[in-house]
Every structure is written in C-alpha cells, then in structure tokens.
Amino acid sequence: MAFEALSERLQSSISQVGKGGTISEADLKQMMREIRLALLEADVNFKVVKTFVKKVNERALGSEVLKSLSPAQQVVKIVDEELTELMGGEQVPLNFSVQPPTIIMMAGLQGAGKTTTVGKLAKFVQEQGKKKPLLVAGDVYRPAAIDQLQTIGQQLGFEVYSQGTNVSPVEIAQNAVQQARMNGNDVVLIDTAGRLHVNEELMNELRNIKAAVQPQEILLTVDAMTGQDAVNVADAFNEALDITGVVITKLDGDTRGGAALSIRSIIDKPIKFTGQGEQLNALEPFYPDRMSSRILGMGDMMTLIEKAQQDFDEEEAQKMAGKIKDASFDFNDFLDQMDQVRKMGPLKDLMKMIPGMNKIPGIEDFNIEEKDMNRIKAVVQSMTPYERENPDVISQNRRKRIAAGCGQSLQEVNQLIKQFNQTRQMMSQMSNGKMGSMNKMMNQMQQQGGGMKGMPPMGKIQSPEQIEKQKEQKQIARLLKKKKKRK
Structure with a gap:
C-alpha cells in the first residue's frame, strides 16, 4: 500500500x-x-x-x-x-459547466490506467447527479483501447461514442460533443491516445483536441508506481496543455507515494482524484488533509464515513442498530454486513482509517483475505434458513451437517459460531453502555484464543469519558513532576 x-x-x-x-x-x-x-x-x-x-x-x-x-x-x-x-491545502472539485455538456479531456502515457479512469470518472459524475455521461473512444492507435472502453460502457450502462480507427481523434471529439448536445448528455469524457514516452506528435494531437472542443477539465492520469518519472511526465503535459488537474492511479500498489507529495509543488496543479484498485468504484476525490492524516497514522474517519454512506441504507442501519442492541442480530444480518463491508474495500485499509488503529500491536499483520471471507460465507450458506435466523438452535449434530455441507472442518464451524455469539453479545453490551462487562469478555476471548483468526489483541476498550479522564490525570501528573524538580 x-x-x-x-x-x-x-x-x-x-x-x-x-x-x-x-x-x-x-x-x-x-x-x-x-x-x-x-x-x-x-x-x-x-x-x-x-x-x-x-x-x-x-x-x-x-x-x-x-x-x-x-x-x-x-x-x-x-x-x-x-x-x-x-499536497494542495484543500480538495479541488471538478469544474462543471453551467451550460451542459461539461467536457472532460483525459490525457496521459500508455499504461497509466487512463481508459479505466474514464469509466471510473463516468460512474463518479453520475453519482454526483449527472445522469447521462458520454464516453468517447478517442484512442485510434490502439484498437484494444476502443474495445476496453466499450466493455466498460456496457458494464456501467453508459453510451460509448466511437468512429473506429480510421477517423482523426480531433474529428471524433468534435462529433462526440455535437452528439452529446443533441442527446442531452450532461458530461462528455474523452479518452485520448497515450504513448510509451512523451513526444511532440502526441502533444500536438492533444493541443488540437483541446482547441477543437474547449474542455472545462483536462485531467492528467499518472501512475504512482513510476515515482519521480510521474512528476516529470506531469511537468511535460502541463507545459504543453495547461492541465486543470491530476488523477494518480495505482496508489493501492507497491509504491512509495512520492509522486503524490511532489506533483502539486512542481506543477502547481491540484490532484483531484486517486485510483486505488481496478474496480470501477475505486476512485476517490483527493483530500490533502485526509491523506496527511493517513500518512501520520491519525486515521481518516471522514472517508470511512463517506464510504459507509455510499453503501449503507440509513433505514437498514437503524434496524441493524436495534438488532445489535437487543442481541437479535442473526446470521442473515451477518452476511448482509459482510457483503456491505466488502464493497467498501479491503478490511485492512478500512481499519487504518480508524484513528488509533495503527498503534495496536500486530495490526500490520492483520488482514482477512477474500478467500477467508468466502470460506466464512460458505459456512453460513450451508445453514438452513431457520438456523440462520435462530443461531442458538445450532446443536452439535447440526454443526456436523453444516461442516459436511461446506467442506470445512467441524472445528472451523465451531470456531465461527463461537466468535459470532461472542461478538453479538459484545456489540449488544457496547450499544447498551456496559463497557466493563465487554472488556472482561474480550479478555476471556483472547485468553481462550476465541478471537477472529488473524485479529490482533485489541486491548481494553474505553469510553470517550474514560479516555479524557486519563488524559487529564496524565497532565496533572506531569505538572506535579515538574513542580518537584523545581523544588
């Protein structure tokens, strides 16, 4: 990461x-x-x-x-x-035109993830209330780029404008904008050609497209894994096109992240988005303050909340809160919640957005792989509807049948049910304010090895009031210590 x-x-x-x-x-x-x-x-x-x-x-x-x-x-x-x-001070939003359509021109080198980013951005603008994005296949030199954009368009249900590979990109862009005006498209996203390296031929073509369609946004896609080269590429494109913003891709990869910290200072243009995965929803607006908090291990609760709001229904969340409070949370709810969390991204990354999580010993080694979650799902799906709704009726004989049905050992089935029951009770006590009982249970779980596989010891959970009281006590102790030294 x-x-x-x-x-x-x-x-x-x-x-x-x-x-x-x-x-x-x-x-x-x-x-x-x-x-x-x-x-x-x-x-x-x-x-x-x-x-x-x-x-x-x-x-x-x-x-x-x-x-x-x-x-x-x-x-x-x-x-x-x-x-x-x-990194820029504050988040810079997209510049939408008062008179539709808003024209967004994408630029970048080959392999930076430009075509995928066009699809991600189309999905993003639709979620912002722009109902009819038009994707434009302007990379005529790479037939696979046109096919890729059409596949993305089909997946998202968006129209893709293409005239094949025998028409100039400038003409394609002009015709696409004209069609968008006739069809009432809110946003036009133009996928342009890339090269392995910056060259004058590429820059001239991009300048001509810019002059022909007068885009509101020229977004440069750069690959975070290219390090300092990403900064050099951004500098060259900005000099030729006067770009309006940057999209940094592959921030989920094995990259040192220096590009994100350098680009704004070098070219004085904002980073507007980051791409953190291949999925078409893996695009995040770039907030410098939130990124700084992540780097310094202070978490990023705002992004976590926004992710949750995108995927969680408020009415369902209230129902779930009631079930947690009275401990009626069942395996059907468990599956629903697991699916919702999976949509939000890798659990390891989500946990790091919670302030203080980085200080828990062993958190770096903690991760629940996709295959582990699939195994858990297989166990639950091997239960009958009655068993899922009534976890307390799952006897040892029923557990043997469940284990045989999902291809897991009886021990693994027993462990999952034990964890589920303990977690359900713990969540109920937490929602009812019984912090002491919950801490006692967590200690028992850790001593018995009943915690979730791969989960680090969580230590003692305290209420905000307890944490604040401890801070005050420590501050008083420091003052007394200073007083003694002066004497």
Missing part, C-alpha cells in the same frame, strides 16, 4: 520527540534528519523535501513548541499542517 514505509518512518521519528516532557533543539535536529530521509526514501522530489523540512523546522523551533506540555503533539500538528499544504 502507498505511503506505508513513509508513514512508519514519520511516526517513528515524531514519537521519539519530547518523551521526557520537554523538547530540545537537538531533538528537533535529529527528527528533521529522519523526516528528510523518510521523504527522500519515499521518492519525493529533492527540492520539495528541502523546502518542506525547512518550513517544519522553522515552525517547530518556535517557543510555543519548546515550552509546550506536549511537544510531540505540537510537532505532529505542524507536520500535519505542512503535509496538507504540500
């Missing part, structure tokens, strides 16, 4: 600051060195790193940090604010 190595290095360097309650200039110097190395290792542009470290250092040397009761928190705040600023 992008930024993981950078995230670990930054968190590690910041956590060492101010452990004794104060912070010295020597501590800051060491931390700045670690931050510089972390950013360079993440393939961030050298000039960008130099400017960033200088800004953080100047602010961190201020008296409000050196005299602060919690210098580490102050430093985190400064790094967070500067990282956010580095």
Whole structure:
C-alpha cells in the first residue's frame, strides 16, 4: 500500500520527540534528519523535501513548541499542517459547466490506467447527479483501447461514442460533443491516445483536441508506481496543455507515494482524484488533509464515513442498530454486513482509517483475505434458513451437517459460531453502555484464543469519558513532576 514505509518512518521519528516532557533543539535536529530521509526514501522530489523540512523546522523551533506540555503533539500538528499544504491545502472539485455538456479531456502515457479512469470518472459524475455521461473512444492507435472502453460502457450502462480507427481523434471529439448536445448528455469524457514516452506528435494531437472542443477539465492520469518519472511526465503535459488537474492511479500498489507529495509543488496543479484498485468504484476525490492524516497514522474517519454512506441504507442501519442492541442480530444480518463491508474495500485499509488503529500491536499483520471471507460465507450458506435466523438452535449434530455441507472442518464451524455469539453479545453490551462487562469478555476471548483468526489483541476498550479522564490525570501528573524538580 502507498505511503506505508513513509508513514512508519514519520511516526517513528515524531514519537521519539519530547518523551521526557520537554523538547530540545537537538531533538528537533535529529527528527528533521529522519523526516528528510523518510521523504527522500519515499521518492519525493529533492527540492520539495528541502523546502518542506525547512518550513517544519522553522515552525517547530518556535517557543510555543519548546515550552509546550506536549511537544510531540505540537510537532505532529505542524507536520500535519505542512503535509496538507504540500499536497494542495484543500480538495479541488471538478469544474462543471453551467451550460451542459461539461467536457472532460483525459490525457496521459500508455499504461497509466487512463481508459479505466474514464469509466471510473463516468460512474463518479453520475453519482454526483449527472445522469447521462458520454464516453468517447478517442484512442485510434490502439484498437484494444476502443474495445476496453466499450466493455466498460456496457458494464456501467453508459453510451460509448466511437468512429473506429480510421477517423482523426480531433474529428471524433468534435462529433462526440455535437452528439452529446443533441442527446442531452450532461458530461462528455474523452479518452485520448497515450504513448510509451512523451513526444511532440502526441502533444500536438492533444493541443488540437483541446482547441477543437474547449474542455472545462483536462485531467492528467499518472501512475504512482513510476515515482519521480510521474512528476516529470506531469511537468511535460502541463507545459504543453495547461492541465486543470491530476488523477494518480495505482496508489493501492507497491509504491512509495512520492509522486503524490511532489506533483502539486512542481506543477502547481491540484490532484483531484486517486485510483486505488481496478474496480470501477475505486476512485476517490483527493483530500490533502485526509491523506496527511493517513500518512501520520491519525486515521481518516471522514472517508470511512463517506464510504459507509455510499453503501449503507440509513433505514437498514437503524434496524441493524436495534438488532445489535437487543442481541437479535442473526446470521442473515451477518452476511448482509459482510457483503456491505466488502464493497467498501479491503478490511485492512478500512481499519487504518480508524484513528488509533495503527498503534495496536500486530495490526500490520492483520488482514482477512477474500478467500477467508468466502470460506466464512460458505459456512453460513450451508445453514438452513431457520438456523440462520435462530443461531442458538445450532446443536452439535447440526454443526456436523453444516461442516459436511461446506467442506470445512467441524472445528472451523465451531470456531465461527463461537466468535459470532461472542461478538453479538459484545456489540449488544457496547450499544447498551456496559463497557466493563465487554472488556472482561474480550479478555476471556483472547485468553481462550476465541478471537477472529488473524485479529490482533485489541486491548481494553474505553469510553470517550474514560479516555479524557486519563488524559487529564496524565497532565496533572506531569505538572506535579515538574513542580518537584523545581523544588
């Protein structure tokens, strides 16, 4: 996953600051060195790193940090604010035309994921209320690109405009816009040709398309896995076309993430979206503040909430809350919730959006693979409708039959049912405010090895009031300790 190595290095360097309650200039110097190395290792542009470290250092040397009761928190705040600023400061939305259609021209090198991004963006704009996007097959040099766009159009139920490979891309773009006006299409998304490398022939063609259709948006698709090359590519395209924004793809891959941190500073154009998977819903608007929070291990609750709102029905959620409260949550509900969570993305990535999760020991090793979820689903689907609605009636004989039906061992079936019952009880107690009973149960689960396979020990769960009280007690203790030292 992008930024993981950078995230670990930054968190590690910041956590060492101010452990004794104060912070010295020597501590800051060491931390700045670690931050510089972390950013360079993440393939961030050298000039960008130099400017960033200088800004953080100047602010961190201020008296409000050196005299602060919690210098580490102050430093985190400064790094967070500067990282956010580095990536653009605030989210920049698409520029929709007052008079439809809005024309969006996609550009980028071959292999950056441009054609797939056209489909993802069409789905995104439809969800924004634009009912009739028109996809335009303007890459006439690669027949597979036209086929790919048509397949995507069929999957999403969107019209694809194509004139084959014997018509110039400029003419195709003009004709597509004319048809969109006649048919009432809200948005026109033009997929243009890419090359293996930037060349003048490609740039001239793109300039001609831009001049012919006057797009509201020219979005450049860059591959995050190309590192510093992505920045160079963005610079070249921006110089030729004056792009309006960037879409960074493959942020879910094994990439160091430096491109996302460098592009805004180098070309002064916003990152508007990130692509984090092949699925056609795997496109996220880029929020610099949220990305900074993820990098610093502070979670990203807003994105998590938005993902949940997209996939969860409010009325169903209220029903589910009632079932959880009175412990009537059954295996049918369990399957529904599992399917909803799967739509939101890998569980490991979702958990990292929850503040504080990164501090749980073993969280990096935790993941539930697709095949594990399929096995769980197979066990539940081997139950009769009556058993799913009434989990308490599943006797040992019934469990043997379920195990035989799904091809799993009796032990695995027993473990799943045990986990389900414990989780159901735990959720019920949590919703009823019985924190103490729930902590006791969690400890028992961990001692008995009854936790979910691969799940790290969760430790003690506390209410917000308990957490706040602990913070106050620690602060008082620090003040008393300082008083004693002065005496």
